[in-house]
Amino acid sequence: MKSKVLLSLMLALLISPITQAAEPTSNFPGIQKLMNQLGKDMSIAQSALLNEDHEQLAISAVAIGEHPKAPLMERMKVMASLLTDMSAFKAWDEKTHTAAKQLKAAAIAKDRQAETKAFVTITESCMGCHIQFRDRLKE
Numbered sequence: 164m165k166s167k168v169l170l171s172l173m174l175a176l177l178i179s180p181i182t183q184a185a186e187p188t189s190n191f192p193g194i195q196k197l198m199n200q201l202g203k204d205m206s207i208a209q210s211a212l213l214n215e216d217h218e219q220l221a222i223s224a225v226a227i228g229e230h231p232k233a234p235l236m237e238r239m240k241v242m243a244s245l246l247t248d249m250s251a252f253k254a255w256d257e258k259t260h261t262a263a264k265q266l267k268a269a270a271i272a273k274d275r276q277a278e279t280k281a282f283v284t285i286t287e288s289c290m291g292c293h294i295q296f297r298d299r300l301k302e
């Protein structure tokens with residue numbers, strides 16, 4: 164029994180790096196990393212909204228609104244790929260930033276209605292860009 168466990172453990176160790184290497188890698192690792200962080204910040208913001216933790220919500224709003232810029236090379240690659248649609252891509256980004264500022268102001272004012280509205284607008288902006296562009300940039 165023990166040796167079986169050991170064997171499957173060794174197998175798992177052997178297999179894991181192979182399956183990892185087979186994962187599709189992003190064309191935009193810098194963007195993927197910052198998006199991953201945005202996803203985490205949104206989850207924290209959602210919990211804060213539901214728990215009426217206005218202070219945390221304001222902190223999360225700043226984290227979302229002031230996320231680091233994508234690396235220059237990746238931004239250029241996005242431009243080259245989207246060409247005339249770049250303005251629509253930028254518009255989603257701006258909509259996200261504007262709504263994050265509104266979320267921060269609403270959280271400081273402890274205005275639950277405005278917090279909810281801004282949170283929904285942020286979600287719409289995230290998904291707006293994903294629906295229009297994510298698959299295209301994944302190709």
Ligand code: HEC
Binds near residue numbers: 189191199285292296
């Ligand atoms: C202007 C366009 C745009 C906006 C706005 C945007 N995203 Fe993204 N997002 C992308 C693109 C492009 C990808 C795919 C990146 C890749 O993997 O190459 C992505 C991927 C992701 C992923 C998956 C990351 C991973 O680990 O594969 C998450 C999570 C995410 N975004 C969260 C968010 C959240 C939360 C917001 C809003 C606060 C947001 N995004 C707004 C363009 C956008």
